[in-house]
Amino acid sequence: MDRYLGLEMSTSARLLRLLSLLQTPRDWTGSELAQRLEVSPRTVRNDIERLRDLGYPVHATRGSVGGYRLAAGSLLPPLLLEDDEAVAVAIGLRTATMGAVTGIEETSLRALAKLEQVLPPRLARQVGTLQDVTLQVNRRRTGATVDPETLTTIARLAREHFTLRFDYSDRRETASQRRVEPYRIVHAGQRWYLVAWDLDRDDWRTFRVDRMRPGMSPGARFSPRPLTDAEVEALVSRGVPPEARTHQARVVVHMPAERLAERVGPWIGTVTPIDDASCALTTGAERLEDLAAYLGLLHADFRVTEPPELVAQLRVLAARFAAAAGPG
Numbered sequence: 161m162d163r164y165l166g167l168e169m170s171t172s173a174r175l176l177r178l179l180s181l182l183q184t185p186r187d188w189t190g191s192e193l194a195q196r197l198e199v200s201p202r203t204v205r206n207d208i209e210r211l212r213d214l215g216y217p218v219h220a221t222r223g224s225v226g227g228y229r230l231a232a233g234s235l236l237p238p239l240l241l242e243d244d245e246a247v248a249v250a251i252g253l254r255t256a257t258m259g260a261v262t263g264i265e266e267t268s269l270r271a272l273a274k275l276e277q278v279l280p281p282r283l284a285r286q287v288g289t290l291q292d293v294t295l296q297v298n299r300r301r302t303g304a305t306v307d308p309e310t311l312t313t314i315a316r317l318a319r320e321h322f323t324l325r326f327d328y329s330d331r332r333e334t335a336s337q338r339r340v341e342p343y344r345i346v347h348a349g350q351r352w353y354l355v356a357w358d359l360d361r362d363d364w365r366t367f368r369v370d371r372m373r374p375g376m377s378p379g380a381r382f383s384p385r386p387l388t389d390a391e392v393e394a395l396v397s398r399g400v401p402p403e404a405r406t407h408q409a410r411v412v413v414h415m416p417a418e419r420l421a422e423r424v425g426p427w428i429g430t431v432t433p434i435d436d437a438s439c440a441l442t443t444g445a446e447r448l449e450d451l452a453a454y455l456g457l458l459h460a461d462f463r464v465t466e467p468p469e470l471v472a473q474l475r476v477l478a479a480r481f482a483a484a485a486g487p488g
Contacts, residue, residue, distance in 0.1 A: 174197055174199065174207060175207055175210060175211065177196075177197060178193065178197060178204070178208075178211065179211060179216065179230075181193060182211075182228060182229065182230040183230055186229070187221065187227035187228065187229050188227045188228050188229070189227040189228075190204050190227070192227070193228065208220070217231045217232065218230055218231075219231045249275060250272065250275055250279065270315065272311075272312050272315075273312045273316045273319065306352050306369045306370050310369060310372070310376075311345060311352060313376065314342055314354060314369070314376075315345055317342050317378050318342040318343055318344065320381075321341075321381050321382050321383070321384055322379060322380070322381055323339065323340065323341055323342075323378065323380055323381075323382055324340050324341075324342050324356070324376060324377075324378055325376070325377045325378075325379060326340075326372050326373065326375070326376040326377075327373035327375065328371055328372055328373065329371050330371065331371075338358060338360070338365075338367070339358070339359040339360055340354075340356035340357060340358050340367075341356055341357040341359065341384070341385070342356045343355050343356055343384070343385075343387050343392075344387070344392050345369070346366075346392060346393075346396050348396050348425060351368055352368070352369040352370070353366045353367065353368055353369065353396055354367045354369055355387075355392050355396065357385060366396055396425075406444075406445070406447075407444060407446070407447070407448050407451065407467065407469070408442070408443070408444040408466075409442075409443055409444065409445075409467060409470050410440060410441070410442050410465045410466050411440070411441045411442075411443070411464050411465070412434065412438060412440055412441075412463045412465060413439055413440070413441050413458060413461075414437060414438050414461040414462065415438065415439065415458070415460040416433075416436060416437060416438075416439065417431050417433035417434075417439035420439055420441065420458070423458065423459075424443075424458075428441075428443055429442050429443030429444065430442045430443075448469055448470050448473045449473060452470060452473040452477050453477065456477070
């Protein structure tokens with residue numbers, strides 16, 4: 161039995177080594193692979209078949225320059241990463257969670273939580289060190305900052321269904337201790353929100369992650385309650401109403417209401433049809449500068465009806481852009 165187990169372990173290690181070689185962007189002949197793995201060409205062929213059975217699309221070409229290559233398939237099989245590659249991917253995902261590329265923050269967070277869970281401590285330290293340096297030269301942000309480690313910790317607890325206890329400060333700076341079942345983390349309006357079931361209030365709640373104080377502690381496992389994406393969106397919208405923000409605005413946008421609603425989430429504001437070609441956007445923001453810049457990203461003509469301070473901010477931006485464009 162011991163001999164059999166040893167053989168299985170050596171075969172598994174060899175398969176991983178073979179997969180690592182095939183991920184290199186080149187063709188490998190059977191003899192090259194046999195030499196690298198210190199096995200016979202027949203063993204290489206058998207191992208290639210094992211990888212194919214596992215879902216890896218290993219293609220073979222015949223002839224004097226033929227060989228084996230790992231190609232793109234219909235499904236994504238597991239990948240092997242070298243140490244430096246794993247560090248680079250983790251740094252890239254951490255950067256993406258902070259909104260460096262709009263629209264992929266939540267996807268990046270899910271991938272980052274999976275990767276950091278299996279990173280060896282020495283690589284995790286490298287990621288942390290590199291991220292600290294990167295953040296020192298990339299501090300320009302319009303929203304509240306959140307430590308990526310905090311995000312990945314919450315995401316992991318939500319995925320594995322562990323309760324969470326933390327100290328929280330709401331927008332009125334009222335402190336409280338919360339016990340929740342964490343479900344989803346949502347990136348909305350340049351901020352991160354936790355959607356959770358509050359065990360003490362027996363209801364769904366949303367929490368701004370940047371207002372969650374350090375020292376979170378996980379608790380017992382829980383059985384997840386049903387929660388759809390639409391319900392998550394509604395909870396975030398209800399928990400972060402535009403009218404709760406410092407500045408409110410009403411904007412007439414020359415675009416059908418259905419199209420604008422596809423571009424802005426409910427946490428941005430409320431879209432009301434005016435006619436077939438235009439609608440009204442009621443929204444709010446902590447900073448008028450951010451709101452003025454955001455309106456320019458709607459890719460449609462618009463007119464601000466209120467407040468006058470936003471109109472003044474748009475004029476400042478218009479003059480700045482005109483000066484940058486130079487004489488026409």
